[in-house]
Every structure is written in C-alpha cells, then in structure tokens.
Amino acid sequence: MSKQKKPAGGLNIIIVGCGKVGTTLVEQLVKEGHDITIVDKNAKKIQELSSLYDIMGIVGNGASFSVQQDAGIENADLIIAVTESDELNLLCCTLAKRVAKCSAIARVRTPDYSKEIVYLREKLGLAMVINPELEASREASRILCLPTALEVNTFANGQAELIKYKIPEGNPLVGTTIAELSRKTATSLLICVVEREGEIYIPSGDFTMKKNDVISFCTQRNFSRTFFEDLSVKTNQVKNTMIIGGGKAAYYLAKRLIGMGINVKIIENDRQRCEDLSVLLPKAIIINGDGTDEELLREEGIEYAESFVALTGIDEENILLTLHARQVSNAKTITKINRINFKDVISRLDLGSVVYPRYITSEAIIAYVRAKNESGDSNIETLYHLFDHRVEAIEFKVDQESEVTGTPLQALDLKRHLLVAFINRNGKIIIPSGQDTIERGDTVMVVTTHTGFNDITDILK
C-alpha cells in the first residue's frame, strides 16, 4: 500500500495482458494472497476480472510509462508481461526494469526470439522468460517417449521424474499394497499420490491399489522404463506421430520429436503456414488440409499412427479429434487444451494425456513468486500442480541447516498428507526411506495436498 509498508505475506505484482495465461495467473496468485494489479487495453476484460477477483485494474497499454505509473510500478515487486505480442512484453519489462526495482517476467513465444532466449534474458535482466508453447511441447515429447504414462513431470534438472499412470485391468499392481511393491520390481520408486474415483490419497504402506487407480510415482530418470518392463507393460518410444494443427506448439514439438528420431506428420489447414513449416522442418511431412476431415485423416493413416497429438487452436476440436483417434486407432493421444475451464468434465472423458500450456507456465511463475516471497533459508526450484490443483509437488533447495536437516525422516514430525518423494544429493537421486536424512545442499521434493508451502520447514507440523 505504501512505499514502506507492505501487507504481510503478499508481493505487489503487476500483470500486463489478461489473456489465457494472464487470467490463470491472476486466479492462482490471488489465491496465494498477493496484491495484484492488472493492465490490459480491453476495458471489458479488466472489468470482468476485477469483479471476479480482489485486484485492481488499469486500462491502457502496459508498455507506456504513464500506465505503468498508474499501476504503481514504483512499489511493484514483480511485473509479468503476458500480452499477445512478444515485442510489447519485452518492451514492457525493459521499461519497468529501468524505472523501478522490480523483477520482470516476459512471455516470448515466437521461434525467432526463443532461440536467443538465454541471451535476451541476460541482456535485458529478466528474471524469467516463459514460452507456454515450448513448455507444452516439452511435456508432450516426454509423454511420447514414455507412452504408457499419462503425464511426465521432471525435477532436479531432469534427473528425477514424476509419472502419472493409470492401472489397467490385469496389471500386476492390482491388489498390491505399497509395501509389497518392492517385491514386484527392483526399481526404487515411491508412489506419491493415488486418485481413486475422484478422491485423492497420499498413500501409506498398507494402501492397496485397485484397477483404474491413477497413480503418480516418483523415480530416477530412465528407471521408469525398467519399472514398466517389470510390470510387463509395453513402453517403447513411439515411432511416428500425427500432429493436427501447425501452430507454434506443433513446430516446437515436431522439432524435438525429429531430434529423437520420430517420424512426424503435421496436418495444417493454412497453405502459407504449411509452406513456412516445410522450410523450418524439412524432415517432417507437412500435409495441407483440414485436420477435422475424417476422410483426410483416414487417407493419412490415422488407424496406423502410433501417436496422435491434437494441437489446433480450438479446444473443442482438439477434444473431438482425440476422441475420434482413440476410436479408430490404438494411438497414444495427447490433447492440448488452452482455454476451456471445464476441467472436471474433461478429466471424465477418455482423452489419454492432456496438456494445459497455460497451467505449465503459471506454475513456473508461481514457483518463482513463492521463492521470491520467502526470505528464509530455502528456495523453491520447481512446482507442479497435479490432479487438478489438488496436489502440489514442490522441489525445495535446502541452503541452510534447519530443524529438518540431519534428522532421519522417520524421526521428523511431518504433517499429514505429505511425502518426501526424493532427495537429490549432488545429482544423485535418493528415494528416501525412514532412515534417510535431509542434508544441507540437497534439493528435496515434497508431494502434498496442502497448499502454499514456501519453505522446507513447512513440512513439519
């Protein structure tokens, strides 16, 4: 509220641009108790949002100095620019950095800039550059590497993975308790979360798994494959993929997949875009046609596709395409959902994997904000919301000694509904048992149904 006083526990955050990502950020950051000011050219949008959330709205161009002043840039701790235009976002952040002592986060998604992202970030002094399409394509490519998984999240610079898996009928896991798991597989892993009929459990040792449970387990990189082999589940990386829609996300994804040796076929409606793509991705097969045309899909061999990724700009279309693909083929399907909010309806549909670009980015930002807000001794490295925001997986960096360090986990008085999923000690992933300890210099991942953890000591009661 003033230069000296700050309402306890909240940062002053300015969000420029109230599109999909902007709105998601507002929703999430308000929940975390920050003071938010939104800036957008569209007065209607501002009005809608400010009557929905406890925030202040300013109508205007976020890159203009006077508008930034109206939004209280001098007292702001963080500015997040997520407008449509990359240039505006960058200009906005550059200007804000000049006039005030705040951190800046910009969304930059054009491939032209994203190649130079590291350089841009350093030279402009940005705290973070986000690219939802790139992040979404990363997630999609991880899933395609491990098609059995519904979702793959990485921690500890990719050393550890959190994998979501739906237990099918007849799987050896059915009827097994968590404690018995080590007899079925040699892989060291930890089942962190189980979702059964819409309920979330942080399982203890005597928890018995049933068919159709969705489990989320944490393991070292590449170990997940051996685990699936132990369960005699097919886990080979897909050999080909069909992508519908040729937007930025499709480009990023195709580029990655080609790098991994996967054959890529992109179906895009716009001829000009097809030509651009064919220049950018010489190894991919670019088809110019309507991706929602059943006949065209059949002609292009949807029945034989090993994987199918719906990346058009229209969510409804993506959902229908995926449902169709699942009907006519055995392909691993991934659906991109950008805008629509009916998450519980979507999760009830049999869509396979779903990626939400806007959530991926907002999670990265929230992790940053929480770490920034905390002056204590540990920092949040990564944060994921799992199972419709009901579970948080947070990676903490432990910089200092505290109550939690040096004591065996079983001796710590931990909160309920909480698990220490792994400890990363100098790049080595430890899946902890009761005897393990947290030491200074570790990064620790905690999986919990509590929200708003800022510090590693929050895990104690």
Next chain:
Amino acid sequence: MNSSIIRYILGNVMRMEACFLLLPCIVSLVYGEGVGLYYLGTAIVCLAFGVVMAWKKPKNYVFYLKEGCIATSLSWIVMSLVGCMPFWISGEIPSFTDAMFETVSGFTTTGASILTNVEALSHTALFWRSFTHWIGGMGVLVFLLAIIPLSGGSNINLMRAESPGPSVGKLVPKMKYTARILYIIYFGMTILEFIFLIIGKMPVFDSICTAVGTAGTGGFGVKNDSLGSYSPYLQWVVAIFMILFGVNFNAYYYIIYRHFKKAFKMEEVRCYFAIILIATAIIFANILDHCVSIFDALTKSVFQVASLITSTGFSSTDFNLWPQICRTVLVLIMFIGACAGSTGGGIKVSRVIVLFKTMIKELHSYIHPKSIRKVNLDGKPVEHEIVRSINVYIVTFVIIFASSVFMVAFDGKDLVTNFTAVLTTINNMGPGLAEVGPAGNFSNFSVFSKFVFMFDMLAGRLELFPLLILFHPSAWKDLISKRAEARKF
C-alpha cells in the same frame, strides 16, 4: 442466489451496529443520563441477533452484484430499524414513524428532522443522531470490508452498491486495504476538524457532534438554529471541512502519496471547486444588502453554498428569506451535489460533467452525423456502459422524483415545499425551502409522506438501483426458494 452470504453479511452489520450503539452509552455515562440503558438494551439485543445470524458461516463466499445490492439495501434498512429503537423506546421521539424517519435521515446523512425542539433531547440522543451520520457517510459495508475478511473478488459488489458515484475505483489491489485507507482518511479528517473546532472554543460535546455531522455530510445540529449561533471562525471551519468532505477521497489518497499532479488534475474536483466559486459569487453579490457587513455576507454565502452542494444541510441563517435568485442557485446546486467517492449526496459532479459532455457530443453529431467522438473524463475515454448507466440513472432519478412529489402532494402543502422536500431527501441534503426550510422541519407531513421521504433518502444514498432491486420480484423469488442453495455451485 447465495442467500446465506446475505444472512452472514446482515449478521455482521448487526454485530457492528451493536458496537456502535455502545458509544452513546458512554455519552450517557458522562452526562449521567438514564436513557443510556435503552441504548445498552438495544445493543445487547442487536448483538444477540447479529451473533446468531453470523454464527453459521456460508458455504460459499462467492456472490454477485445482485446479492451485493440486496445485502446492502437490507443492511441499511435493518440498521435504520435497529437505530431508531432507542429513540422510540425511550420516548424521546414518541412516534415510531418519526423515530424511523430521524434514523433513516441520520444514516443516509440527510439531516432532515421531524423534531421541533432539538435542544430538548438528551445528550445521548443528540450524540447518537449525529453519530449515525458518521457511520452512514462512508458506508457501513465499506467499514465491514475493512475489518472482516470477506475473501475473494466478490466483495467489490458490496462497495459498488454502497459507494456513491458512477464507477468504483480501488486505490490498492486489495479491497480490504482500499476500505482501510478510506476510513483512515475519513477518521483523520474528522479528528482534524474536531481539533479546529476545539481551538475555536466550541464546547467539546458540540464539537464532536458537529465534526461527525460534517464528516458524513449529514447536517443534524445540536442547536435549534443549527450553526447560526456559533462564531464566524467556527462557521468558516465547518464550511471548509464541508467542502473538503465533498471532494473525491481518491484526491486525498494521491496527496498522501505525493502524487500532487494527479490530485489537482482530477477534472471532477476542479469542476466542483469552480461550481462552488461561481455559486458563492452570485449569492454573495445578492445578499450584500441583507447583511451587516461584507465579511458577514461572505461567511453566510460560503457557508450555505458549502452546506448545500455537499448535501450537509447545516445552516447559519435562514436562507429561505434570501432573494429569489439566491434561493434558485441553492436549489440548483442541491441537484448537482458533491463529488463521486466522497461522503456527499446529490447527483454527483462527475455525472453532471459526463451528462453535459454527452449533450455536446450529441449536438456535434447533428452537425457531423458520421463523426465519432468519445466522452472524456480526466483525459480518458468514458466507457459506453458508464455513459449509458449515467443516463439511465438520471431518468430513474427524475421518475422517482416526480412520483414522490406527486405522492406527498396529497398533504396539501404548496409546491415549493413539496418540491424541495423531495429534492432535499433524495439528495440527502436536509433543509429545503418554504415550510421545510432551515427554520422549519418535516413534522407536519403525514405518516405516508414520511415513508415516501424515507424511501427517497435510502434510494438517494444507495444511488437508486441497489434499493430498487428489492422491488424486483425475482430478487425475492430467489431469496425464498432454496433451489439455488441446494446446488453446490
């Protein structure tokens, strides 16, 4: 419809009013007056009701404009009902209608009275009468927002329903802090005025009552002749503070945080001062002959203009006896009222500016039919939605005004009395002209007319629509049927 949140808000309002009712109890202790017991009794009953109503927390804190408006109007009605109880039970105002009228007039910061002899009241009653102005001035729900954690963005719907002005702007992102800042400014300025009055040797009790009365731009005096018998210094202090309380509070926020430029650039505030200047000049020139000295004329003209444009309604002289031109100017500025976002009433300067500019725009479009032009305020275009809502506001205002004049006409009073009586109640002013002038009062109206005036006062304070929504059948249908609550979302 989320009726449980309405119940919860009402419960909290009652709890708060119970706390406020303790203040007159203290006054009665100081003066050793027995009537304090009635206030204490009301407070206890009110607290009990409030606690019961707010006991069960609502399942769902999300509500929309509709619930916000209904909660606000009901709060004001309940507040007035509770607030009038001590007057009525103690017998100081024997008739229920009169007690209710006096309380509504207090909370809505009108200051119109049915009492013929104010000085006969106990100190406790006088204090409570004036203090209702202070509560009503900034709004009780704004106060609620400042202290009670109603999380979520929904609470702007309460502010929207209660704050005067065409659109509500927050000062800081969180509602709670916005409300707190407003109340801190409000409280600070009240204290400041109190100090200035004390310096002018006004008795402490009178100073408190006058200060809270000015702050809420209310207008209940503690003397029969309002402020006429105080020294010119005191009249000047009150006049200046009346003008200050009629300024948009955002300006003070800017000044506190040293955005002087922004504060002085506010078009509304500039206009407001310009109107005051012009009105004062005209009146000053015309009452020179009636006054003993130039200074006396200046004091009187400034005081009356300040009192009427801010809708306070204090009087230092019987302006009903002034020349016709002065009376006309006073009636005109009564219509305009204070700035939006202040504690004053009336149509509000910003609405008048927008209306005026809309008119010019319309004229322009007759000359250049295809031209596009936006109405500007503070150099920023005003959204079409807001222009539209202002137009509708004025139309509704005129309709309510006209029907009220018609309804009170059955009492057989003259047109000037009826017209200014409605004007002064709907704009939360206080005194009108002729029979309801500074020397007269509202006691001679019939019970029916008094209820019409009460409605006008509430409608004027809540800016018409939040109160009118209570008359929309679907508001009640939803409230009564539990259908909406059965479903979770």
